[in-house]
Amino acid sequence: MRSDRGDRGESLIDRVGSPLPSPFEGDQEAAWIEVIRKMDEVYADLLRYETDLEEKNTALEEAQAFISSVIESVSDILIVCDRNGIILQVNPAAMRLLGASADALVEHPLGELVDPADRARIEDLLRAHSPSDLIALEVRFVTARGLSDLYAINGATRADQAARRVGTVLTGRPIGELRRAYEALHTAHSELQRAQRQLVEQEKMASLGRLVAGVAHELNNPISFIYGNIHTLQRYRERMAAYLQAIHCGADPAEVEALRRELKIDALLADYASLIEGTLEGAMRVSDVVKNLRRLSFPKSGEIQRVDVDRVVRTAARWAARAKPGHVELTFDMAADVAIIGNEGQFHQIVVNLVDNAIDAVRGQSEPRIEISARRQGSDVVIAVADNGPGLADGLIDKIFEPFFTTKPVGEGTGLGLWISYGIAREHGGTLAASNRPGGGALFTLTLAAP
Numbered sequence: 153m154r155s156d157r158g159d160r161g162e163s164l165i166d167r168v169g170s171p172l173p174s175p176f177e178g179d180q181e182a183a184w185i186e187v188i189r190k191m192d193e194v195y196a197d198l199l200r201y202e203t204d205l206e207e208k209n210t211a212l213e214e215a216q217a218f219i220s221s222v223i224e225s226v227s228d229i230l231i232v233c234d235r236n237g238i239i240l241q242v243n244p245a246a247m248r249l250l251g252a253s254a255d256a257l258v259e260h261p262l263g264e265l266v267d268p269a270d271r272a273r274i275e276d277l278l279r280a281h282s283p284s285d286l287i288a289l290e291v292r293f294v295t296a297r298g299l300s301d302l303y304a305i306n307g308a309t310r311a312d313q314a315a316r317r318v319g320t321v322l323t324g325r326p327i328g329e330l331r332r333a334y335e336a337l338h339t340a341h342s343e344l345q346r347a348q349r350q351l352v353e354q355e356k357m358a359s360l361g362r363l364v365a366g367v368a369h370e371l372n373n374p375i376s377f378i379y380g381n382i383h384t385l386q387r388y389r390e391r392m393a394a395y396l397q398a399i400h401c402g403a404d405p406a407e408v409e410a411l412r413r414e415l416k417i418d419a420l421l422a423d424y425a426s427l428i429e430g431t432l433e434g435a436m437r438v439s440d441v442v443k444n445l446r447r448l449s450f451p452k453s454g455e456i457q458r459v460d461v462d463r464v465v466r467t468a469a470r471w472a473a474r475a476k477p478g479h480v481e482l483t484f485d486m487a488a489d490v491a492i493i494g495n496e497g498q499f500h501q502i503v504v505n506l507v508d509n510a511i512d513a514v515r516g517q518s519e520p521r522i523e524i525s526a527r528r529q530g531s532d533v534v535i536a537v538a539d540n541g542p543g544l545a546d547g548l549i550d551k552i553f554e555p556f557f558t559t560k561p562v563g564e565g566t567g568l569g570l571w572i573s574y575g576i577a578r579e580h581g582g583t584l585a586a587s588n589r590p591g592g593g594a595l596f597t598l599t600l601a602a603p
């Protein structure tokens with residue numbers, strides 16, 4: 153709507169110029185001038201309105217172009233439906249997905265464009281909801297090329313200015329790719345967990361192997377001297393039998409006396425006591441080892457009980473030391489009657505792991521030494537394993553508790569010992585910390601709750 157008036161600033165009065173010679177006089181002429189002025193004002197207003205309207209129209213066109221460009225560049229599909237689920241508008245992404253033009257899609261029921269298996273759900277979504285409802289579901293569309301990938305659809309109720317529901321706005325994006333990536337990630341994660349479990353099992357088998365080697369060593373010593381003593385006793389029995397045989401057969405006293413000297417019966421009798429004592433001690437040591445083993449294997453995993461720290465630490469340290477070649481001086485500084493509340497087998501495993509590491513660390517020292525101590529500290533018990541090895545290199549302290557972290561050559565360490573020990577300590581509500589001793593060597597501190 154544009155005025156054909158060329159010069160918009162010109163008023164009617166300007167055009168009319170000085171009043172024409174008029175047939176009217178006085179009042180009549182003034183009235184006419186007033187009418188013309190009013191018309192002039194109305195005309196100026198009209199002109200202003202027209203300019204306003206044109207500006208608003210331009211702004212509206214720009215806004216519309218902006219919205220259209222946004223909608224067109226959105227990669228998600230956008231479908232607007234009326235309250236009966238009939239399509240009113242679609243964006244280019246939806247047209248591309250469905251393989252149809254806007255004209256073909258508009259006025260089509262949306263339900264018919266969805267996989268029959270998902271139809272009931274999408275129709276539920278298209279039914280009445282309060283304007284604030286936002287519903288999400290996953291569907292496949294029937295496209296010109298067959299069933300589409302899976303789409304995650306969000307539906308929001310569209311309301312008019314009076315907040316009455318007039319339809320639904322649906323947006324959607326394909327999640328098939330995402331889902332496949334997620335499944336691949338999930339499979340990889342499960343595989344990793346399985347491999348990790350397997351390694352932990354292997355590590356358990358390896359520590360069981362070390363344990364068995366330690367036990368075998370522990371048993372070997374008493375068994376070998378029981379064995380030796382029994383051999384000696386067997387020889388003594390034969391000599392004693394020969395001596396008694398001579399007496400029972402009525403040999404004369406000189407003969408008996410000669411036999412007594414020959415068979416060294418007096419020395420034999422004097423030796424009996426220590427032989428039997430030694431054999432008994434050996435048997436008791438075997439019995440102690442077996443008792444410790446039974447204690448270790450009988451508690452069900454996770455069984456919590458009062459554990460005598462001194463006994464378990466000494467047994468564990470000895471077994472760990474015996475399982476490795478070479479001599480290491482082990483010293484114990486154990487406060488009396490110290491106990492913890494926990495699982496004996498797991499506590500034993502931590503000490504074996506710490507002593508095991510300490511033995512590896514002190515290898516190569518001229519006087520390899522490991523000091524183990526236990527003391528009560530408030531409501532806790534602190535067990536410390538210190539060695540005179542090279543200590544922990546800078547930046548290593550943060551890493552050593554990570555699974556599979558090892559500085560040992562392949563085949564000599566899995567890097568799981570400290571990780572497992574740390575986990576056990578944490579499960580017991582305690583802590584395991586590493587540091588370097590001021591005088592050199594590493595110090596591992598296990599803190600567990602006292603009873």
Ligand SMILES: Nc1ncnc2c1ncn2[C@@H]1O[C@H](COP(=O)(O)OP(=O)(O)OP(=O)(O)O)[C@@H](O)[C@H]1O
Nearest residue numbers: 509510513543552558559565566567568569570594
């Ligand atoms: N007492 C120690 N002194 C110096 N370094 C240590 C000591 N204890 C542990 N470490 C370092 O921490 C690393 C991790 O120890 P961890 O017990 O977890 O694994 P590992 O001994 O290498 O292998 P695994 O115990 O599984 O046989 C070791 O490789 C070693 O570098």
Ligand SMILES: [Mg+2]
Nearest residue numbers: 508509569570
């Ligand atoms: Mg280790």
